[in-house]
Amino acid sequence: MHMKFKTLKVKSTKLLLYPLLISFTAVSLTGYTFGNGSTTKSPKEPISYVNTYGKNMNKGYVLDLIKKVPIVDSRIRKLVNANSLAALKKLGYYQERFKDKNLNIRSALIHLQSENNIKPDGKWDKRIAEIVLKKLAGLNTTPPDKVLDIPSVGLWITINKSKNILTLYEGGKPVKKYPVAIGNPSTLTPSGKFTIVNKVVNPAWGGGGYAKPIKGGSPSNPLGYRWMGLSIKGGSSYGIHGTTDPYSIGTYASHGCIRMFNFDVESLFPKIPTSIKVFIGNEEELEIWGITQGEVK
Template sequence: MDYPVALKEMGYYKEDYADKEINMRNAVLRFQSEHNLMVDGKFGEISYRALEKRLQDADYQYADVITSPPTEQEWIAINKTKRILTFYKGTQVIKKYPIAQGKDPSYTPEGKYTIVNRIKNPRWGGAGIAAPVAGGSPKNPLGYRWMGLSLKGGGSYGIHGNNQPKSIGTDASMGCVRMINSDVEELFELVKLNTPVWIGTHEKLKEWGVHNKSYLN
């Protein structure tokens, strides 16, 4: 099976960058996140199994089981174990996205938060380790969108873009949740202020009533 061809035909491949290798890696990341697989950008045996099953499954639905949503409106859950951000409306999945998290996963705080600010072309202050970078610059580590979490006032932890596309699907950040730039721009248009955001490991989310069940189960 030629998985690059299949992923393109299924709509996972986008012309995000001039580098086709990065674009195909992004397609793999998106496929993995949509099927609740471990998001790592490597199309190995498990991804092949999922693709084979998916190609035969015309009635595919997201496998999530949600028993205790925080609202019947829109909300977000971030699965640190699988590196998946899911945007829900009540118990229904609207969209799934691959992410990067803290270089030590503990850097990305677990808990129940809300979105307290939304910023286009955010300025990066340097985090005490580098010179600040202007908003809108391709060198900005925050990319072109920022959605701040209520933890520490919305300026310390957030969901944002990136200037290191190969970091998505890894443990790489100082604690924030990174996304593919085109993905976070799409999500940014959907997310409102005060949207609930739950962040936890796979097991913690299950305790809270959010089961990102694998498509292969």
């Protein structure tokens, strides 16, 4: 079958899309594809990602060619959508942290969403495709956070209960954003301005009044391997901690604490001191405090 393709002018040169399209087609046959709007809200629901993963996934080099083609070209958008996993791997979001490949995909997506102030629901949609395309083209996708009344010139934290995103700031600049799980319903996680009053490695879990206590360091401990207690009821009732339920991250799932992936909380733990300020609230409450966390446009 013969196919004709138009040429694109890039910096006074012509680039034929034919080899690019053929290369991407080869990758698409070996990569995951994501249905628009696919998501996993709990570990009990079926995974809706389509798995066609093969052995030749290391062909992501073709994504480099995106930088040579105007991103306004609709064919490039189709290629990115058809090669979602290759794009996530190229950008470093996809990491094989879990034996469950679908959980690795979800982790990649919700970290990318959180980084761009999008509620982490694990969906590959038009917004994410556009951000991925811009990143592959080397364009800026910094979220437009604004802090009118900076509470500290050093490090401080916000937890957005509307978006399930924890943001680490330094002064008025966001340093890192993480997807989190909060209370179900969200009101179980108290709103307010708090501080971290204690930090514990391998915390013991008391059972919450409904289960047997579990010693610290146990793989079955629902607190994971790190605890950062909030200045509520002495620092032992509400905190930021790890989890044994990684699929819950990005959802409303806890009894009031803030859950993180274990690898995320272990990364955050050494960065922050006790007494660091932690502002917890929904979008409206954060805005009252002069903090806006809009999506990347």
